[in-house]
Amino acid sequence: MILARAIDATRRYGDVTAVDQLNLDVDTGELVGLLGPNGAGKSTLVNLLTGVRRPSSGKVELCGGDPRDPSTRRFLGVTPQETGLPGALRVGEVVDFVRAHYPDPLSKDELLAKFGLSDLAKRQTGGLSGGQKRRVAVALAFVGRPRIVFLDEPTTGLDVEARHALWQGIREFHADGGTVVLTSHYLEEIEALARRVVVIGGGRVLADDTVSAVRGLVAIRRVSLTSGVPLPDLPGVVSTEQDGDRLHLLTADADRLVRDLVTHNVAFRDLEVRPTSLEEAFLTLTAA
Numbered sequence: 001m002i003l004a005r006a007i008d009a010t011r012r013y014g015d016v017t018a019v020d021q022l023n024l025d026v027d028t029g030e031l032v033g034l035l036g037p038n039g040a041g042k043s044t045l046v047n048l049l050t051g052v053r054r055p056s057s058g059k060v061e062l063c064g065g066d067p068r069d070p071s072t073r074r075f076l077g078v079t080p081q082e083t084g085l086p087g088a089l090r091v092g093e094v095v096d097f098v099r100a101h102y103p104d105p106l107s108k109d110e111l112l113a114k115f116g117l118s119d120l121a122k123r124q125t126g127g128l129s130g131g132q133k134r135r136v137a138v139a140l141a142f143v144g145r146p147r148i149v150f151l152d153e154p155t156t157g158l159d160v161e162a163r164h165a166l167w168q169g170i171r172e173f174h175a176d177g178g179t180v181v182l183t184s185h186y187l188e189e190i191e192a193l194a195r196r197v198v199v200i201g202g203g204r205v206l207a208d209d210t211v212s213a214v215r216g217l218v219a220i221r222r223v224s225l226t227s228g229v230p231l232p233d234l235p236g237v238v239s240t241e242q243d244g245d246r247l248h249l250l251t252a253d254a255d256r257l258v259r260d261l262v263t264h265n266v267a268f269r270d271l272e273v274r275p276t277s278l279e280e281a282f283l284t285l286t287a288a
């Protein structure tokens with residue numbers, strides 16, 4: 001069953017088209033990463049799919065219904081990009097408050113244990129660190145045993161250990177059949193959690209595939225070398241970065257680039273050719 005669907009969805013803010021005739025289906029049991037540069041439209045898409053905003057045109061569906069309908073929202077868990085917690089309440093009290101909104105919530109202890117938060121149960125949220133607040137905010141999305149969870153940049157600002165604790169909670173939910181859509185700027189996060197990655201740019205879907213396929217799609221290689229002399233103009237180089245004597249060239253045809261360097265008698269050493277990172281891949285896609 002399709003749990004979240006955008007059909008030709010467009011959302012405008014004045015002159016800005018944040019989401020532009022976008023189509024997306026998220027099936028039951030999927031874990032989907034939305035990836036894209038700042039301002040690509042990821043949060044707006046999440047806001048449309050979770051009923052926070054209405055599309056200017058087109059349609060969105062959640063669990064086969066309208067995401068603004070309370071009976072549909074029972075199946076939904078969300079952590080927006082920015083959240084506020086009532087500072088005077090203890091973590092356990094906030095969990096109880098949210099639990100009260102759902103017919104069959106997780107127990108407080110189970111939720112806190114799943115997300116490694118048991119030690120914080122009696123702490124007032126106002127006294128928590130930024131990272132601890134974020135972990136509580138993400139855990140709250142799972143209280144109501146949702147069928148689908150949307151997490152907008154869930155681990156921004158978290159240290160490695162806290163990030164891994166959250167990933168563990170998300171993975172367990174997914175392993176039990178839960179559906180997850182997350183946006184992230186952490187490429188390792190998308191790679192660590194999701195097999196499907198939807199690359200968003202300019203409010204549109206630029207690619208929708210596996211992480212490795214998205215990399216393969218652009219097939220850009222990074223050729224790094226050390227050279228004391230300026231390089232001649234070489235065909236097929238899409239960008240050049242310089243770090244002292246070390247040069248990093250991006251190209252779709254690394255073999256040709258290396259042959260050209262030799263043909264031009266460029267003195268170089270420490271040649272390295274490697275696939276691009278996902279970030280480089282999406283920058284290339286969004287520049288297309």
Ligand SMILES: Nc1ncnc2c1ncn2[C@@H]1O[C@H](COP(=O)(O)OP(=O)(O)OP(=O)(O)O)[C@@H](O)[C@H]1O
Nearest residue numbers: 013016017018036037038039040041042043044045
């Ligand atoms: N409430 C709003 N009012 C006006 N413009 C908005 C509003 N929300 C988003 N926008 C604009 O819509 C575009 C898409 O923004 P959005 O926040 O969806 O992108 P994003 O991919 O989530 O970015 P980021 O990674 O920085 O969070 C941007 O140009 C943004 O300035």
